[in-house]
Every structure is written in C-alpha cells, then in structure tokens.
Amino acid sequence: MGYEVMELGDVELQSGAILPGTFLAYKTYGTLRADKSNAILYPTAFGDTHVQNEWLLGEGKALDPQHYFIIVPNLLGNGLSSSPSNTPAPWDRGNFPQVTIMDNVRLQHRLVTQRFGISKLALVTGWSFGAMQTFQWAASYPDMVERIAPFAGTAKTWPHTFVFFEGVKAPLEADAGWRSGHDRQTVEKALRAVGRVYAGWGFSQAFYREEGYQQLGYDSLDAFLSGFWDRNFAGSDPYNLLSMLWTGQHADISANPTYKGDFEQALRSIKARTVVMPATTDLYFTPEDSAYETLRMRNAALRPIRSIWGHFAGRGLNPDDSRFIDDELKRLLASSV
Amino acid sequence: MGYEVMELGDVELQSGAILPGTFLAYKTYGTLRADKSNAILYPTAFGDTHVQNEWLLGEGKALDPQHYFIIVPNLLGNGLSSSPSNTPAPWDRGNFPQVTIMDNVRLQHRLVTQRFGISKLALVTGWSFGAMQTFQWAASYPDMVERIAPFAGTAKTWPHTFVFFEGVKAPLEADAGWRSGHDRQTVEKALRAVGRVYAGWGFSQAFYREEGYQQLGYDSLDAFLSGFWDRNFAGSDPYNLLSMLWTGQHADISANPTYKGDFEQALRSIKARTVVMPATTDLYFTPEDSAYETLRMRNAALRPIRSIWGHFAGRGLNPDDSRFIDDELKRLLASSV
Structure with missing residues (x-):
C-alpha cells in the first residue's frame, strides 16, 4: 500500500477557491524509459484508491510494468490525495472546496510534467470517474495524449447520472x-x-x-x-x-475556458486514438450516452463490454470482462498513432 | 376524496399474526348491474390512494363508470386502509405486522364477495403494486377472474427489484x-x-x-x-x-399453501385472459421479467408500453402511454372469455 505524495502548494481551483497545501497521492509501477515514451496514466474511480486499480496491471497484461511506466494518481477527495478528511481547518470536512474533474486533471498534469518530465502519454485509461478524467485529459491536452481507453464512464455527467x-x-x-x-x-x-x-x-x-x-x-x-x-x-x-460525489455530478470536458461549454467541440478536439468501452448493462454510465459521444469523436471506436455485471464490469471482478478490457488495451497499445 | 370503509374485524395474516380491527378503505365508481356482471377491481400502488388511480377512469375510456362498476381498494399500509399510522397500540407504527400482497387480496376478496356479492370479476387491473395484486387475484381465485391487465408490475418481486x-x-x-x-x-x-x-x-x-x-x-x-x-x-x-416496502419486497403469487412456492405452476394456473404491459424502459419492473412470466401463462399476451417514461409510464402522466393502456384495456374488455 506504499505510495508517493507530490506537494502542490496553494492551488487555485476552477471555482476560484484556493486549496492550501494541496497534494496528490500516487503510485507508479514499472520504470520510465530514458526517452520517456512508455508512460501510461490510470486515474482512480469514486471511493477507490490506487490499490483498486491494480487488477488491470501485471505481467503479460496490456498494462505490464515490465514494459510500461504506469502512474496511478488518486482522486482528490478519496482520503489519500487532498480531501475533506486530511485537510486542516478551515478547509476540512464540510468546508473542503468543490473540486472538479478538470481540477484533478490539471494537478495530474503537473505531476506528469514536473515530477517526471513526461511530454507524451502513450495511454490514459480509467474506469468510471477514471474514465471521466481520461476524457478530460484528452480534451485538455490533445497533443500530449496518444491514446485513451475510458471504460464505463462518459465525457460529461449526463442528466440521469x-x-x-x-x-x-x-x-x-x-x-x-x-x-x-x-x-x-x-x-x-x-x-x-x-x-x-x-x-x-x-x-x-x-x-x-x-x-x-x-x-x-x-x-x-x-x-x-x-x-x-x-x-x-x-x-x-x-x-x-x-x-467526490460533487466532483462526479459536475463533470463535463467542455466546462472550462478552452471549450466554453461547447461539448460537441470538446469531443471533436480530442486527437487521441480512442477506444470507448461502456458496459452493455451499465445503469448509469449508459451505452447510449457513450455511443453518442463516440460518434462525435474523430478517432474513436465503441467497443461495448457485453456483460451482465453492469457498471462493475469495469472493476476487475470477473475474468471475462477483465479479459475483454485487457485485450482491447493490448490492441490499442499496439496500434500506431 | 370521499371513500367507504369495510370493517373486517380481527384478521389472521399469512404470517400468523392477528391484526385487530382490520379495515379496508375503498371507493367505487359506477353502478353494479343486477346480474353483477360488470365489476372491475383496480387496486392501488405503493404510496398511492384511490385518488391516484382515477386518471384511468372516465367517460369514453375503457374503465367507464357508465358501463362498469369499478372498485378501487386501498393497499394496506397506505394510510387509508389499516396502516401503521391508523392502528392503535400495541400494533401501531413500527409494531404493525408484516402484510403480504396475498393478505391484501384475501381481504379484497371479502370486500368483493361479502359486501357486493360479486362472484365474477370482468377485469382486475393495476399499476406496479397494483399489478402484483392483480396477478395474485388471478392465481388465488382463477375461476373468479375473467381478465387481468397488470401494467408495470410482475407476479413476484424479482431479485433486482x-x-x-x-x-x-x-x-x-x-x-x-x-x-x-x-x-x-x-x-x-x-x-x-x-x-x-x-x-x-x-x-x-x-x-x-x-x-x-x-x-x-x-x-x-x-x-x-x-x-x-x-x-x-x-x-x-x-x-x-x-x-408497504416490506409488502413489495415479499410479493410472490406462489408463496402460499396453494402453490407452495412453485412459481411456474402458479403462473400456469392463471385462467384469466391476460394482457401484460411492462414499460420498455422500466428500470425495476423490467420488461424481461414480464416476458419471462407471460411466456409461462396459458392465455397471456405481452404488450410492452413503448415509452421513455420508465416505471411511471403507468401513472397516467402523459397522453401517449395513457392512451396505449386504455386501448389495450378496451380490446381486452371487448374480448370474450
């Protein structure tokens, strides 16, 4: 359960609030090549930490630490990165400022560029909230992200979600x-x-x-x-x-000065080679919403996870769904960009 | 909002508990013919009273009080029939005994037969919990119920429900x-x-x-x-x-001495001409569960309500779905049995 922490100082959030002494907890797996070409970012989901992401990593898998340098940053609010539970008064508990998916991604960008000097990510991938961060990465840093594979998550929080x-x-x-x-x-x-x-x-x-x-x-x-x-x-x-629920309720890759709320334009602006994997029976990140988004992206394929496991098809709980996701990631990583 | 009450005395419930001073609140619409051939029973749903059922009644509609005598009994626990809120100590509030759909139907049977002397029901119909009572009527009194039209409700509470x-x-x-x-x-x-x-x-x-x-x-x-x-x-x-939620969680037309838990047999034993109307987008009384049940009934047609209104397609909130249900009821009532 060992992990690293990057101190980010006083951070101005999207809301305009300042979060003092912000920090990101993260864990890395594998070794960054000298040319820094093998970096993968894999953000965490609601209520999870990097530990719950580890099912997707391993020898022989797409996310093999023998080949890739995989960074798993913990979501703000999850108790390891800056959160209501670990921030001193007066910003503790119910006074913790509202943070967005975009806030998370901006801090992760500092981690990736400042701590590791990485300028290209071979892949950003993630489940659920991790998928929302994945979309945000590709929309906010289109030239930095070569591939994305969001699974069971969308580019914005749709009304039913x-x-x-x-x-x-x-x-x-x-x-x-x-x-x-x-x-x-x-x-x-x-x-x-x-x-x-x-x-x-x-x-x-x-x-x-x-x-x-x-x-x-x-x-x-x-x-x-x-x-x-x-x-x-x-x-x-x-x-x-x-x-974290506030974060999840207000996700939208276009809710920022770059896209000024133009969701379709934000989707079109994504350059990464993309594989979108909704679960066919997901009741809140629905395959219909993922299909809508995928159709509006330039370089994206929709590859539904055919499963009765609903949203949790993406949690690594059963071998069939896990293999499907791993296979898609292998294909995507093998593809040129 | 006027309604009638039938006092039923001390009632032994399926659980074996005695509910003292039990009563059913009900409202009738229209006039019972001398030959008693025009009676329809239309039980209420979770949290509803007879008032919320009235959208389906009216001149020119299938359930036209000028032609039919429509009895709407209120669900036990809804605050009008015997409920935690209106039962004296020691059976009040949290001490109110658990009542089943079958308990409801047995008391409604007394209402129908003892108060009105009705021996045949032209139709039993209802939405949601009302549909569950409808199925129970047809399974428990197969020779008394000529037609049933359950909408957005099933014959038992399926696990996800x-x-x-x-x-x-x-x-x-x-x-x-x-x-x-x-x-x-x-x-x-x-x-x-x-x-x-x-x-x-x-x-x-x-x-x-x-x-x-x-x-x-x-x-x-x-x-x-x-x-x-x-x-x-x-x-x-x-x-x-x-x-009421306890009632809803434990519905099963076969959970009684007649069928001893044999759900398939209970479905097969239903003689009524049946139209089952799930809503295609109902998230908890799913069309799949209704299809499973309909296939196992002898005289039943599945007529899905094609709607984005989910479970509330059956609540009379939009003209398209309401017309669909009314049309199906008209066809069913016009059919011979």
Whole structure:
C-alpha cells in the first residue's frame, strides 16, 4: 500500500477557491524509459484508491510494468490525495472546496510534467470517474495524449447520472446524526445506507436475476448485500464521499475556458486514438450516452463490454470482462498513432 | 376524496399474526348491474390512494363508470386502509405486522364477495403494486377472474427489484432521528431523501436525457427534482412507507399453501385472459421479467408500453402511454372469455 505524495502548494481551483497545501497521492509501477515514451496514466474511480486499480496491471497484461511506466494518481477527495478528511481547518470536512474533474486533471498534469518530465502519454485509461478524467485529459491536452481507453464512464455527467448520484447522496444528506462526527456507529449506519442505495445501480437486473454474486463467493442475495455492499463504504469519511460525489455530478470536458461549454467541440478536439468501452448493462454510465459521444469523436471506436455485471464490469471482478478490457488495451497499445 | 370503509374485524395474516380491527378503505365508481356482471377491481400502488388511480377512469375510456362498476381498494399500509399510522397500540407504527400482497387480496376478496356479492370479476387491473395484486387475484381465485391487465408490475418481486427497494428503504433505515416521531422537520428530510433515491429509478435514463419533465411543466432538472420528487413522499408516515416496502419486497403469487412456492405452476394456473404491459424502459419492473412470466401463462399476451417514461409510464402522466393502456384495456374488455 506504499505510495508517493507530490506537494502542490496553494492551488487555485476552477471555482476560484484556493486549496492550501494541496497534494496528490500516487503510485507508479514499472520504470520510465530514458526517452520517456512508455508512460501510461490510470486515474482512480469514486471511493477507490490506487490499490483498486491494480487488477488491470501485471505481467503479460496490456498494462505490464515490465514494459510500461504506469502512474496511478488518486482522486482528490478519496482520503489519500487532498480531501475533506486530511485537510486542516478551515478547509476540512464540510468546508473542503468543490473540486472538479478538470481540477484533478490539471494537478495530474503537473505531476506528469514536473515530477517526471513526461511530454507524451502513450495511454490514459480509467474506469468510471477514471474514465471521466481520461476524457478530460484528452480534451485538455490533445497533443500530449496518444491514446485513451475510458471504460464505463462518459465525457460529461449526463442528466440521469446526475440524478443517480442524488440518490447516493440522499442518505448522507438526510441523516444529520453523523455530522456530529463523534458517534462512529451513526456514521457507519449512514455508510451502510449508501451501500444499499448503490447496490441496485452497481450491477444489472440480469446480474441479480442470474445470481452473478455466486461468482464472488456469496451464496445468497442477503450474503451479497451484507458482505459486499454493507462493507463497500465502511470506514469511509462521509465528507470525502460527498466531495467526490460533487466532483462526479459536475463533470463535463467542455466546462472550462478552452471549450466554453461547447461539448460537441470538446469531443471533436480530442486527437487521441480512442477506444470507448461502456458496459452493455451499465445503469448509469449508459451505452447510449457513450455511443453518442463516440460518434462525435474523430478517432474513436465503441467497443461495448457485453456483460451482465453492469457498471462493475469495469472493476476487475470477473475474468471475462477483465479479459475483454485487457485485450482491447493490448490492441490499442499496439496500434500506431 | 370521499371513500367507504369495510370493517373486517380481527384478521389472521399469512404470517400468523392477528391484526385487530382490520379495515379496508375503498371507493367505487359506477353502478353494479343486477346480474353483477360488470365489476372491475383496480387496486392501488405503493404510496398511492384511490385518488391516484382515477386518471384511468372516465367517460369514453375503457374503465367507464357508465358501463362498469369499478372498485378501487386501498393497499394496506397506505394510510387509508389499516396502516401503521391508523392502528392503535400495541400494533401501531413500527409494531404493525408484516402484510403480504396475498393478505391484501384475501381481504379484497371479502370486500368483493361479502359486501357486493360479486362472484365474477370482468377485469382486475393495476399499476406496479397494483399489478402484483392483480396477478395474485388471478392465481388465488382463477375461476373468479375473467381478465387481468397488470401494467408495470410482475407476479413476484424479482431479485433486482428487491434490491431496488432496499435502496428506497435505506434513508429511512439510516436516519434514526425521525423515529422519535416528534420532529416533523427531521421526518420530512428523510422523506425527501426517499424521493431523491426514487428519482433515478422512477423514470428512465432517456426520460432525463430528453427532458421529459418539461411535459410535466418543470423547466429544469432541478425544478423537477425539487417540485416533483422532494414532494412525492412529503407528509407520508415513514412507518407506512416501510410497511408497504416490506409488502413489495415479499410479493410472490406462489408463496402460499396453494402453490407452495412453485412459481411456474402458479403462473400456469392463471385462467384469466391476460394482457401484460411492462414499460420498455422500466428500470425495476423490467420488461424481461414480464416476458419471462407471460411466456409461462396459458392465455397471456405481452404488450410492452413503448415509452421513455420508465416505471411511471403507468401513472397516467402523459397522453401517449395513457392512451396505449386504455386501448389495450378496451380490446381486452371487448374480448370474450
């Protein structure tokens, strides 16, 4: 679980707020070549850290540390990078400023260029929020990103996805109890509720119908709900979750001075060779939204993950979906740009 | 809003518990013919009363009170029929016994037969929980029900639907604050959270993408969330909601001594001429589950409501879907049995 930290000082965010003493936690895998041509960036998803990204790395895989130098930066708000839980007053907890996907990407850009002197990324890839950061990278730094492979994530937060996040926030917004911050039991109760709300969204109707959780070692629906979902957010800081949910609700690659809200233009401006991988049964980052976006990009192919695992098809939980993603990444990395 | 009440005395429920002083609230529309051949039963959905069913009734419609005698019984737990909110101690509030869809139907059977002396129902129809009661009627009283038209509801609660309901329950389970029962503000906050969780489920991804809420008079997503969803459960009794959610989570037409859990046999035993109308974009009573059930019935046609309105395609909120349902009901009522 060892990782590095880059201190970034006082950072002006998109909102205009200053986040003092900002830092990015990250981990690298493999060795950067002298010509710096083998760098891959692989940002993390909501509630995850670099550890949850590691399933996609390994010998013989597309993201093989023997060949590539893979940087996994932790999302702001996840508890390792600057977050409500680790920022001193007066910017701690509920006072932590709102950060955007773009804010994340700008700080990651400093990490990549200033710490490592990298000017080209062979690939940016990521799942869910990681996919949103991937799109933002390609739109904000089109000449720096050679390839992107966003999976189960979109270039902006579509309206229904926004509404889905409202539901995830709801138990935390309703329950004032945990805000006292002293009663860990109340906090954990609220976090279990977040897991229960998430349960129906994370996997598809067919996954539950066909008892896909058996593959994860749960022998009943009840065991899956209590063993997987009740624990999924256990130990989290509710303020961290709310911070990341705000980030997720306001993603849009064109919400910046470069594109001034012109989403179609931002999509067209992406130069990277692109493979977009929605999961066919994803209930909130839908294949329809990914198809819309892919059609408006210049160099992009839509390669749906045909799976009943819904959004979690991209989480490395079952061999079929993991192999599909790995195969696509191999093909993409082998392609010239 | 006038309605009638039938006192049913002390009732033994499926669970074995006795609910003392049970009563059913109901409303009738039209006149029962002397030969009692024109009776239609139209049960209510989760959180609704007979009032929310009235959109489907009217002159020139399939359910025309000039031709039919339409009985709308209120679901147990909805606040008008026996509920946590209106049952005296010691069975009030959180102590109200668990009631099943079958319990509802057995009491409705007493209403229909004892109060009105009806021995044949020309039609049983209903939306959502109303559809689940419709299926139960046809399975439990196959010789009494000539036709059924369940829309946006299934014959049992499929696993994902169960999980969806877990999410709806979550803000109420997490927030102990409202259980004190004295602070209405805390209660309303929890109820708003229920609405926010429900928002992403009630309508489809495409409905939000295409701003279907404009048709309801809301000019922005935010206006729809606060104007429609934040108010949807306002004023409800949380114990009533939890009671009905338990009912919804445990529906199964075969969970009784007649069918002993043999779901396929229960479906096969339905004699009524049947039209099943799932909404194509319903996220929790899915068209796939309805197709599975319809295929196993002897006399049933699947007629999907092609709509982006998701589950709420069956709530009478837009003219296209309402006309589709009405047309199907007209065809069904005109058919011989």
